[in-house]
Amino acid sequence: MEKQNNLSENQTLITKTTVPTLPEIKPSETKALAAKTSVTKTPVTKTPVTKTPITKTPVTKTPVTKRRETKLSVAKPFAQRGLMVSYTNLYLEARLRYNELLSIKNSKEAALDKAPPGKIHVSKTSHGVQYYLRNESTEKSGKYIHKSEKTLITKYLQKSYDEKILKLVTVESASLKKLLFKTENVITTIQNVYSDSPTEVKELIIPIDISDEDYSQKWLNIPYEGKVIPDYLPFFETKRKERVRSKSELNIANALADKEIPYKYECPLRLSNGAIIYPDFTVLDVKRRRVMYWEHRGMMDDKEYAKNSVQRLKTMMGEGIFVGEKLIITEETSTSPLGTNEINAIIKKFFS
Template identity: 35%
Template sequence: MNIKNEFEKREKELNAVLTECDNRLKKMPEGKLKVITKKGKPYYYFRKDGKDASGTYIRRKNLDKARKLAQRDYEIQVKKALSDEMKALSLYSKAMPKKTYEHVYDEMIYGRKILITPHFLPDEVFVEKWLAEPYEPLNFDGDLAEHYTDCGERVRSKSEVLIANALNKEGISYKYECPLFLGNKKVYPDFTIMKMPGRKVVYWEHLGLLDDPEYITRNLEKIDCYEENGIFLGDNLIITRETSEKPLNMKQVRRLIEHYLL
């Protein structure tokens, strides 16, 4: 994890909220809101300033005035919280050393690296080790048509060639038909993807025979099994689909990659 990047991301988020607060406050009324609770029911009073202790009762038909005053007070408190956090981020960022523990292994010479089990692997080393983990993919039947990606990897369909090539083009690491245990059931996701830099595993299933009722039933059961084991569509599961009448849409594939994996 790059701490500096996380700070910058958080600071950008805080600045966006701060701008929104300032824009809202421009439209808010002057005065103060006093709230009294009687028998569990709130009663609202408008105070011109701090000297106006009792205030003027705000009737139900004028409740919008109370809402605006309450919203203004909320925005003011949010602004203070934003300011406090931004000051803390600034101080912490200045105090942070240029080199954190994650960088120690990366800066060592090769002769030392091979002797050490590090606490944290650099991203490229982590991905390299993940890809090097051995696994047994599904076998290809002898009479199955041969389809190969630009990297020379054999897959089961022309659509999977297109998906694999799109992933490779973006430098996204994946394993093809790497076995996965969902409870006691063993499945073979089409693509098991390592999303970087967050090191999150995402599965991609391409449903290419949606004209076939048996195929649909089988894959619906598979999707149910994914969800039962904490793998959900739109989070760590991507699904593309096609029929004989509606082939794979590569614009959609690229949109999915951009939205979920980049």
């Protein structure tokens, strides 16, 4: 209402100030005045209509197309993508915790099967702690156990502790089992979005997560040129028809292949200084989405060979490749060969 009042007042002021200044219009001048009036109104009405859409069009469309072109042009290659949704540290820790709980549960159940019958009751008095053996849980008193019977007291105290722990472990493991089941279902659904896409689509998108099979295949499809072992040198042929240099390397390669763990033999690794080395095995840890290196030292009783092996280890550590994290080292001498049991134990430790 205030705006309407102000507007009417302004209009009144305008008419009062402009009317006295206008000359008297004669009938013969009416047409000329009308023509002048129409000429002055034309630029006022056309100017905002024609200019407004022209200025808005490039402002809204131009940045959108540029952003899309930038994203497509700088798409990172597969080796640099962090496809870690399915096996994050949180998921792996939950799965590790679940396995630990199952192990504890099994051990406590086995221990309780061997425990003596009855329950121990602990009574705190002003003179210290007293122990009573109850054959029934409803029994209020019980048979007093003298402190000198330490072995018997220890067995019943351990039994009481194991029973409490077993209940808690059972509850936690059941909760984790449900959580892992739901999580794995979601993971599978996310992975299938990529897996179920046509090949042409897969080549154009960057997924946040893919299945183990797709991940392994993409890594194996990356070409490389390893060292060539000529015919005049001794070699062993793996199950995958690869040439390797020793019997132990043959056992390592076949063990990895048997467990369907992706690997590349003597795949070149470029160092930060530009030099290239050829680790014996470059192995893909599919579950943790990481690459590991397996170096086998087969002649550690040779001084020069051992010296070079130490220098090679220092070189790899300088690149951030440390034993137990990204690097596995196995050794043998002419009198102490590497056994298949050791190989299988290492594979279980790092890739299961």
